[in-house]
Amino acid sequence: MHHIRFLLAAGEGEELQPLSSVASGGEAARVLLALKVARAQQADGAESDSNSTTISVFDELDSSFGGRLGFQIGYVLTCLAEISHQVLCVTHLPQVAAHAERHIKMVKEQKGQRIISLAKVLDDSQRIEVRTRV
Numbered sequence: 427m428h429h430i431r432f433l434l435a436a437g438e439g440e441e442l443q444p445l446s447s448v449a450s451g452g453e454a455a456r457v458l459l460a461l462k463v464a465r466a467q468q469a470d471g472a473e474s475d476s477n478s479t480t481i482s483v484f485d486e487l488d489s490s491f492g493g494r495l496g497f498q499i500g501y502v503l504t505c506l507a508e509i510s511h512q513v514l515c516v517t518h519l520p521q522v523a524a525h526a527e528r529h530i531k532m533v534k535e536q537k538g539q540r541i542i543s544l545a546k547v548l549d550d551s552q553r554i555e556v557r558t559r560v
Contacts, residue, residue: 432457452489456499459484463502466509481512488519496521529553 433442434449434457445457462482487499496519504525507513517523529548534541 450489451486452491455484455487455489459487459499459502459506462511463506466506466511469509481514482506483514485516487515488517488522493519493521497524500525 432445434445434453435442436448436453445454449457459482462480466480484503487503488496496517500522503513503515503522507527515522515526523529529552531546531548531552533544533546535544
């Protein structure tokens with residue numbers, strides 16, 4: 427059996443340490459994104475089954491950074507989606523969300539004593555409204 431351990435130097439001049447020990451949720455999600463992009467690019471060059479689609483779900487990609495990097499992350503997600511991937515990304519940054527083909531707004535509503543979560547697919551006018559309010 428083989429074991430793989432990912433190491434990360436979280437900043438310039440930092441020592442390599444186990445990813446699981448030093449990475450925040452956002453950093454771990456961005457490392458996963460980089461690995462998925464590298465794997466997708468490798469698979470794109472090889473002959474593959476046209477019926478297979480990989481689904482990638484990312485959360486906290488926008489943790490601890492601002493708009494300029496957000497635009498770049500959104501672009502990378504778009505590139506990943508173009509290589510036979512279905513990409514779902516939970517984000518709070520409009521710079522990331524602007525790259526999406528479809529937006530789903532999560533809404534929490536109180537029903538009696540319970541709070542339920544609903545997913546609502548936004549139409550084009552709602553997407554613009556959400557973008558301008560953010």
